[in-house]
Amino acid sequence: MADELTKGFEPKDIEARWYAHWQANGVFAASDDPNDARPRYVLPMPLPNVTGSLHMGHAMMCTLEDVLTRAHRMMGFNTLYQPGTDHAGIATQVVVERQLKRDNVSRHDLGRDTFIERVWEWKAECGSRIVEQQQVLGLSADWQRSVFTMDAGYSRAVREAFVRLYHEGLIYRAKRLIYWDCAAQTVLSNLEVDSEEENGELFEFAYPVEDGGEIVVATTRPETMLGDSAVAIHPDDPRYTHLHGKFVVHPFVERRIPIVCDPILVDPTFGTGAVKVTPAHDFNDFETGKRHNLELIEILDSEGRINDHGGSFAGLERFEARKAVKRALDEKGLARGAKGHRLMIPRSQRTGTVVEPMLSTQWFVKTEPLAKPALEAVQTGKTVILPEEWTKTYEHWMTNILDWCISRQLWWGHRIPAWYCDACGHATVVNAEALSACEKCGSTSIKQDEDVLDTWFSSGLWPFATQGWPDKTPALERFYPASDLETGYDILFFWVARMMMMGIHFMGEPPFKRILLHSLVVDETGKKMSKVIGNVIDPLDLINGSDFENVVQKALPGAPLDEAMKKFKKAYPSTASMGAGFEAYGTDALRFTLCSYSPQSKRIPLSPKKIEGYRHFCNKIWNATRFALGYVEGATVGASAPAATLRINRWLLARLEDACVEAKKGIDDFRFDDATARLYHFFWGELCDWYLELTKPVFAGDDAEAKRETRDVLAYALEATLRALHPFIPFITEELWQRLPKPASSPVSIALARLPEAGVGRIDADAVREMTALQEVIGAVRTIRSEREVHPAAQVPVVLRVSEPTLRAVLEDDRRSLETLMKTSSLSLELPGGSRPEGAALSHAAGVEVLVLLKGIVDPAGEKARIERELKKAQKNVEALEKKLGAKGFADRAPPEVVKETEEQLQGYRERIRILDEARALAEEL
RNA sequence: AGGCGGGUAGCUCAGCGGCAGAGCGGCGGCCUUACAAGCCGUUGGUCGCAGGUUCGAUCCCUGUCCCGCCUACCA
Structure with a gap:
C-alpha cells in the first residue's frame, strides 16, 4: 500500500483486494443491536435464480441497488441490503432435466424424491456462481443473512401464507380454462406466456347443416374442430337468418352441433361471419360456452395428443392432428381453401412451446380483495413509484387483475400443503411437511396434493419471509417494512405487485416506501439482448x-x-x-x-x-x-x-x-x-x-x-x-x-465514512463570480491563440483593459494565475481608451477588453473573418433581445427581474459589438 | 383495438414557461514534467408537423404524422 x-x-x-477488506471488516453487516439508534435503510435484493449467471440486467439492477445501499450507509443509516436466491421452479427443473437427458434418464425414471435430491446436489455445485459474480460487481449486501427460498424457514413461511389464505377463502381450487405447457407438463400463469406475431393460415371448411345446405367457418387451429360444440353467427347477419335455431352435423364424430346467435363473439365483417366454437380449448369460446350453456369437449391430453373424444384421430400429436384433420376434410369435400394469416402465437416463456388453453383443476388466489389495498397504497402515496409514470401502469394493472393460478405440475418447489382424504373426500390444509390423518374423519388414507406452488407465490413473501415471519422476530420488527425496492419494470406485475398484495395482507402495511424502477438494458441499436x-x-x-x-x-x-x-x-x-x-x-x-x-x-x-x-x-x-x-x-x-x-x-x-x-x-x-x-x-x-x-x-x-x-x-x-x-x-x-x-x-x-452533503464546502458567490470572469478572460486569450495558431508553449504579450474597479482588482490579484493559463510572460492591466498597440488581436470577455499582441504571427484575413463571425452572432442576439423588449406587453406584464435581466443582456451585447467594431478597424491596420 | 411512453446537434440522450445543453463523434493545433486513457480551441439544432393559450412555448393545451413498449385480440 x-x-x-x-x-x-x-x-x-485493486478490486479483489478491497472486497476482501470490506468483508473482513464487516463493512456490509446490518446491526441487530436493539440500542442502535440510527435510522434504518432496508433494500431487499430482487432475488436472482440459482440457475442463473450474471447478465446485463443483473448488473444494472445490482449496481443501482448498491449505490442506494452504499449512499445510505454513508448517510448514517443502519443499512440492510438483503441478499438471497430463488429456487426458480420451472427454470431449475428444466436445467436439471436437460442434464439428466444427456444420460438418457427422465425425472420419472428417478422418481420424485431422488430427482429432488439431484436438484439439491446441482444447487450445491452451481448455486453460488451468481453470488460470486455479484461480489465482483462490488455489492455491499449482508451476505451473512442470505436466504434461499427453499430453506426450511422460508418454506415454512410459504406454507403458512398458503394455509392462511386458504382458510380466509382467498385461495380456492377450481376447474378452469388455463394455459398449458405441453413440454414442461404444467400449467402457466398468463404472465408466463409471451405472444408473438407469426405466420399462420386461416383455413376454411364447411359444416353440413342438418336440413341441407352448409355453413362455412374459418380457423387457425383446424384440429380443434374435434371439440367444437357450436357454430356461432351474429343475430343480425341477414346471410344467416335462415339458420337460426338449426343444427349442423359434425363430419367425424357423432354429434349434432347447434347454431347459436352471439353478438359478442362474432364480428360479421370478419371471414365468413360464422365462427366455430370450442369452449374447452379457447378463452373466448369458453365464455361463449357459458352464455349458451354449451358442452365442454376436451380433445387433448396433457402431452398435447388427441384423446378419445377425437374419434379416429385419437393418439395423434396436435400438429400431426392438424394436418390429418385438414386432409380428412378435404377428402370429404368440405375444405374451402386457406389463406395466409398473421396471428399471435402464445408461447411458454420457459420452454418456447406453443401453449394450449385447456381445462384443468388448479389452485387460484382470489386477487381482487388483495389488489384493492395494494392499489390504494400507491394512490394515497404510502408507497411511491419512481419514475412516476409507472404509477399509471401499476394502477391500470391492479384494477384489471385476474385471479392468479398458483399451482404448478412440477416437482421442484414448495409442495402444496393440502391432503385429500380417500375416505371422506375432505381436503386438509395445514402448515405441515407431513400429515398422518384427515382432520375431518381421521382416516389415515390421505394423499398430499402432487403439485407445487408458483415461484412468484414464494417470492411474493420476500420482504417479510426473509426476516423470520410468521414468527415475530426482532429482525422482522426491525427490517419490515423495507425502505426501497429497486427492480426492472418488466417484473412490476410478476413480483412487485405480488409483494405489495402479500405484504399488506400479512403485515398490515406496504412492504416498501418507494418502488424504484429501471429500464431494460438493450444493445447499442436498441434491440433486446438475446x-x-x-x-x-x-x-x-x-x-x-x-x-x-x-x-x-x-x-x-x-x-x-x-x-x-x-x-x-x-x-x-x-x-x-x-x-x-x-x-x-x-x-x-x-x-x-x-x-x-x-x-x-x-x-x-x-x-x-x-x-x-x-x-x-x-x-x-x-x-x-x-x-x-x-x-x-x-x-x-x-x-x-x-x-x-x-x-x-x-x-x-x-x-x-x-x-x-x-x-x-x-x-x-x-x-x-x-x-x-x-x-x-x-x-x-x-x-x-x-x-x-x-x-x-x-x-x-x-x-x-x-x-x-x-x-x-x-x-x-x-x-x-x-x-x-x-x-x-x-x-x-x-x-x-x-x-x-x-x-x-x-x-x-x-x-x-460520511457522504458529503450541504455544508461540506462553502457557498461563496463572490468567488464564483470572480472566477467565472477570470475563466472567460482566459478563454478569450486562448481562443485567439488557437485560431492564430500560436504554438501552445509560446509566450505572447497580453493587455487587459478594464474600468470596473472590483474586476480590475481581481485581475491584478490573480495576475499569476492569468499568466500561467494564458501562457504570457507579459501581462499588463490598463484602463480602456489607451492607444492601440500595433498588431494586436482584440476580443471581449466579462466586460474586459482583451488584446493579444501578435505582430508578426498574425494572419489579417483570418483575424477579420473571426471578428465578422463574432459580430454577426452578437448582432443576431441584439436584434432578438430588442425585439423581445419591444414586444407588446413585455415591459409591463413580464416579471420585473426578467425585464431587467433582458436589458442587461442587451447592454452586454451592445458593448461587445462596440469592441468588436474597434477590433475590426484594428484588423484593417494589420 | 386499448393503455403508456417517446420524436431536441452526425450518434446516444438530458432539459420541460424566460439567452437551446452534455457525452461521444467531426474539424484544427499541441508528446506543455498528474494524465496522449491526455491538453487547448472549434464546428454542429425551424427542439416531428399544424393550430391554440401566454408579454413570452422545446416546455402547457388541441389536433396530426411517425417510432417503441405493454395489455387484449378476429375465429
Whole structure:
C-alpha cells in the first residue's frame, strides 16, 4: 500500500483486494443491536435464480441497488441490503432435466424424491456462481443473512401464507380454462406466456347443416374442430337468418352441433361471419360456452395428443392432428381453401412451446380483495413509484387483475400443503411437511396434493419471509417494512405487485416506501439482448476484458465465428474502433456507466464506447490523485472545510459544495444520471481543468502561507470528492482514499465514512463570480491563440483593459494565475481608451477588453473573418433581445427581474459589438 | 383495438414557461514534467408537423404524422 501509484489506472490490481477488506471488516453487516439508534435503510435484493449467471440486467439492477445501499450507509443509516436466491421452479427443473437427458434418464425414471435430491446436489455445485459474480460487481449486501427460498424457514413461511389464505377463502381450487405447457407438463400463469406475431393460415371448411345446405367457418387451429360444440353467427347477419335455431352435423364424430346467435363473439365483417366454437380449448369460446350453456369437449391430453373424444384421430400429436384433420376434410369435400394469416402465437416463456388453453383443476388466489389495498397504497402515496409514470401502469394493472393460478405440475418447489382424504373426500390444509390423518374423519388414507406452488407465490413473501415471519422476530420488527425496492419494470406485475398484495395482507402495511424502477438494458441499436440475435454481452467481459472472439462465441453459441462476429458488430457499432476486444474496463467504469443513463427512458442502449469513456474518467481520478499526493503530504484535514483566503481555494470549496449537494439530490431522487454527471463535471471540468492547473503556480511559488492553505484545501476537497463518488465507484475511491490525508477519526473504510452533503464546502458567490470572469478572460486569450495558431508553449504579450474597479482588482490579484493559463510572460492591466498597440488581436470577455499582441504571427484575413463571425452572432442576439423588449406587453406584464435581466443582456451585447467594431478597424491596420 | 411512453446537434440522450445543453463523434493545433486513457480551441439544432393559450412555448393545451413498449385480440 505504501508503494507508489502506477502511472495508469489498473482496475484488476485493486478490486479483489478491497472486497476482501470490506468483508473482513464487516463493512456490509446490518446491526441487530436493539440500542442502535440510527435510522434504518432496508433494500431487499430482487432475488436472482440459482440457475442463473450474471447478465446485463443483473448488473444494472445490482449496481443501482448498491449505490442506494452504499449512499445510505454513508448517510448514517443502519443499512440492510438483503441478499438471497430463488429456487426458480420451472427454470431449475428444466436445467436439471436437460442434464439428466444427456444420460438418457427422465425425472420419472428417478422418481420424485431422488430427482429432488439431484436438484439439491446441482444447487450445491452451481448455486453460488451468481453470488460470486455479484461480489465482483462490488455489492455491499449482508451476505451473512442470505436466504434461499427453499430453506426450511422460508418454506415454512410459504406454507403458512398458503394455509392462511386458504382458510380466509382467498385461495380456492377450481376447474378452469388455463394455459398449458405441453413440454414442461404444467400449467402457466398468463404472465408466463409471451405472444408473438407469426405466420399462420386461416383455413376454411364447411359444416353440413342438418336440413341441407352448409355453413362455412374459418380457423387457425383446424384440429380443434374435434371439440367444437357450436357454430356461432351474429343475430343480425341477414346471410344467416335462415339458420337460426338449426343444427349442423359434425363430419367425424357423432354429434349434432347447434347454431347459436352471439353478438359478442362474432364480428360479421370478419371471414365468413360464422365462427366455430370450442369452449374447452379457447378463452373466448369458453365464455361463449357459458352464455349458451354449451358442452365442454376436451380433445387433448396433457402431452398435447388427441384423446378419445377425437374419434379416429385419437393418439395423434396436435400438429400431426392438424394436418390429418385438414386432409380428412378435404377428402370429404368440405375444405374451402386457406389463406395466409398473421396471428399471435402464445408461447411458454420457459420452454418456447406453443401453449394450449385447456381445462384443468388448479389452485387460484382470489386477487381482487388483495389488489384493492395494494392499489390504494400507491394512490394515497404510502408507497411511491419512481419514475412516476409507472404509477399509471401499476394502477391500470391492479384494477384489471385476474385471479392468479398458483399451482404448478412440477416437482421442484414448495409442495402444496393440502391432503385429500380417500375416505371422506375432505381436503386438509395445514402448515405441515407431513400429515398422518384427515382432520375431518381421521382416516389415515390421505394423499398430499402432487403439485407445487408458483415461484412468484414464494417470492411474493420476500420482504417479510426473509426476516423470520410468521414468527415475530426482532429482525422482522426491525427490517419490515423495507425502505426501497429497486427492480426492472418488466417484473412490476410478476413480483412487485405480488409483494405489495402479500405484504399488506400479512403485515398490515406496504412492504416498501418507494418502488424504484429501471429500464431494460438493450444493445447499442436498441434491440433486446438475446442469444438469437447474438447481441448478449457478459458484464464480466467488460470488467475483466475479453477478445471479441470469446465475447462473440458467448453471444451466439454454436454459430460460425465470422457470422457471430458480424451480428455482434452490427449490434454494437462503437466496437468498430476498438481493436481485437474489450479492454479491462473494471467494475467501477461499468458501474458509473450504468448509473449515467436516465431511468426515465424506456431502454438503456449499452455502449461499450461509453464504458471506455468512464474508464478514462477513472484514469483521470487516478492521475489527479497521483498529482495531488505529491503536494498534500502533511496536510491538515479536518471534518469541515478549511479556512480559505485565496480565490482559487474559495472557488473550489464553493464548487465542491454545489457538486456534493447536487449529487446527493440526484441520489435522493433516484436520478443517478444527474448525480454522476455533476460529479463527473466537477472532477474533470472544474477540479482538474482549472483548480489543479491553478495550484501549480502556487506550489511553484514561494508564498509559504498560500502553499499551506492550498495544500490543505486540495487534500480536503479531494478526500471529500472521493467520498461523494464512492457509492458509484467503490473500488478506486477506496484505493485512493486510503492513501490521502484524512480526518483523524476516519473509519477503516471509505464505505463507512460520511457522504458529503450541504455544508461540506462553502457557498461563496463572490468567488464564483470572480472566477467565472477570470475563466472567460482566459478563454478569450486562448481562443485567439488557437485560431492564430500560436504554438501552445509560446509566450505572447497580453493587455487587459478594464474600468470596473472590483474586476480590475481581481485581475491584478490573480495576475499569476492569468499568466500561467494564458501562457504570457507579459501581462499588463490598463484602463480602456489607451492607444492601440500595433498588431494586436482584440476580443471581449466579462466586460474586459482583451488584446493579444501578435505582430508578426498574425494572419489579417483570418483575424477579420473571426471578428465578422463574432459580430454577426452578437448582432443576431441584439436584434432578438430588442425585439423581445419591444414586444407588446413585455415591459409591463413580464416579471420585473426578467425585464431587467433582458436589458442587461442587451447592454452586454451592445458593448461587445462596440469592441468588436474597434477590433475590426484594428484588423484593417494589420 | 386499448393503455403508456417517446420524436431536441452526425450518434446516444438530458432539459420541460424566460439567452437551446452534455457525452461521444467531426474539424484544427499541441508528446506543455498528474494524465496522449491526455491538453487547448472549434464546428454542429425551424427542439416531428399544424393550430391554440401566454408579454413570452422545446416546455402547457388541441389536433396530426411517425417510432417503441405493454395489455387484449378476429375465429
